[in-house]
Amino acid sequence: MQHKSKAQHNEQFLITLGSSSEFIDWKFVVLYYSALHFGDAFIAKKGISYIKNHKERKKLYADKLPSEVYASYRMLENASIIARYRPEKSYVLTDKEFLDLCSIDFPKLKTLV
Amino acid sequence: MINRHLIKSHGESSFRPSFKTSVGPQNIVQQFRVVSQSVNPFCLYYKPIQAHELKKYISKIDIPIQIVETSNPLKKFMNTLNMNDRSALEESLTKIKRIPFVGDIELEELETPTIIIRLSEMNRKIEEKIFQIEYNLLKKLKTDIDFLVLPV
Numbered sequence: 001m002q003h004k005s006k007a008q009h010n011e012q013f014l015i016t017l018g019s020s021s022e023f024i025d026w027k028f029v030v031l032y033y034s035a036l037h038f039g040d041a042f043i044a045k046k047g048i049s050y051i052k053n054h055k056e057r058k059k060l061y062a063d064k065l066p067s068e069v070y071a072s073y074r075m076l077e078n079a080s081i082i083a084r085y086r087p088e089k090s091y092v093l094t095d096k097e098f099l100d101l102c103s104i105d106f107p108k109l110k111t112l113v
Numbered sequence: 114m115i116n117r118h119l120i121k122s123h124g125e126s127s128f129r130p131s132f133k134t135s136v137g138p139q140n141i142v143q144q145f146r147v148v149s150q151s152v153n154p155f156c157l158y159y160k161p162i163q164a165h166e167l168k169k170y171i172s173k174i175d176i177p178i179q180i181v182e183t184s185n186p187l188k189k190f191m192n193t194l195n196m197n198d199r200s201a202l203e204e205s206l207t208k209i210k211r212i213p214f215v216g217d218i219e220l221e222e223l224e225t226p227t228i229i230i231r232l233s234e235m236n237r238k239i240e241e242k243i244f245q246i247e248y249n250l251l252k253k254l255k256t257d258i259d260f261l262v263l264p265v
Contacts, residue, residue, distance in 0.1 A: 055225060055257050062251035071244035078240065078262050092235045092264050100237055 003044055004113050007037035021095055025083040028093055031101060032080035035109040039065070039073055042112035069112065072105035187220040187228070194256055201253040205246050214239055216265050227259040235264050 011034045017027050040051055043060055051057045061070050079101060082089050191199055209215055209230060216231040230243055240262050247260045 058259075059251060062248050067245050067248045068241075070248045071241045074244040074247065074260075075237065075240050078244075081261060082263070086263065089263055097235075097237075104237075 003037045003041035007034050007041060007110070010034035010037065024093055024095065024098060025090060027098055028076075028079045028083040028101070031098070031106060032076045035073060035076045035106050038109040038113055042109075045113065065112075069108045072108045075105050076101055076109075186222070187218065190220050190226055198254050198256045201250060202258065205250040208246050209243055212239055212242055215243075221261075223259070225257045225259045227261050230260060230262050231265045232262060233265050235262075 010030055014027060014030045014034060017023055017030070036057075039061060040057070043051065043057075043064060046064055048060065051060060061073055065073070079093060079097065083093055191202065194202065206218060206228075209218065214232045214234045214236060216233050217229075218231070219229050221227045221229055232239060243260060243262055250258070
């Protein structure tokens with residue numbers, strides 16, 4: 001339940017960033033962390049309430065989630081990695097890419113719980 | 114007997130001092146890989162060899178051939194994996210290489226060994242395919258590996 005609250009909290013924060021492209025990099029990051037907590041909430045329902053790190057999370061997600069949900073999670077993560085660590089490639093982080101992740105991939109995680 | 118400088122036993126760091134040609138071709142393919150220099154016309158990098166190719170090498174035994182380690186970090190990393198992980202990863206990478214727009218595939222040693230897959234055009238359908246391949250790979254793999262999809 002705490003993971004779900006955290007996911008919703010992040011989602012609320014995303015709304016405050018509005019539709020401007022000024023902080024689009026952060027919008028990708030917040031979207032990813034919201035999706036991550038929805039994913040963790042689903043895993044918690046399976047009896048694992050604490051996930052140590054991304055390595056463990058990835059293994060658990062691959063084990064517990066359907067492949068299309070896992071792929072969506074990884075696409076969100078991939079975009080957030082580019083946003084945080086690969087500024088030279090950040091030109092791929094477009095409004096359209098953000099909308100696709102928001103409307104296609106994010107709901108797959110959100111509807112798990 | 115074959116010159117020890119020609120043959121490196123598969124998946125091991127030590128060299129076999131000798132090798133009898135009476136061993137069947139299948140065994141040759143499974144157990145040995147030829148390692149040589151790129152400047153040498155008889156070069157094959159970590160490629161399994163057939164019996165007839167091996168005979169060709171034997172006949173050219175007086176040609177100086179040096180053993181070189183691959184400088185490709187991905188190949189180096191693959192050489193550290195156990196057979197199951199290695200073949201699972203090879204199979205996945207072969208599938209990925211067949212996907213349109215996939216360019217270079219390289220390894221970066223980040224927190225986890227990360228396989229960087231470069232796309233000439235970022236496309237969500239392709240990304241999705243790659244991560245579904247990763248999904249299936251993780252179910253087989255004991256080693257931690259990450260995929261990261263980046264534009265060229």
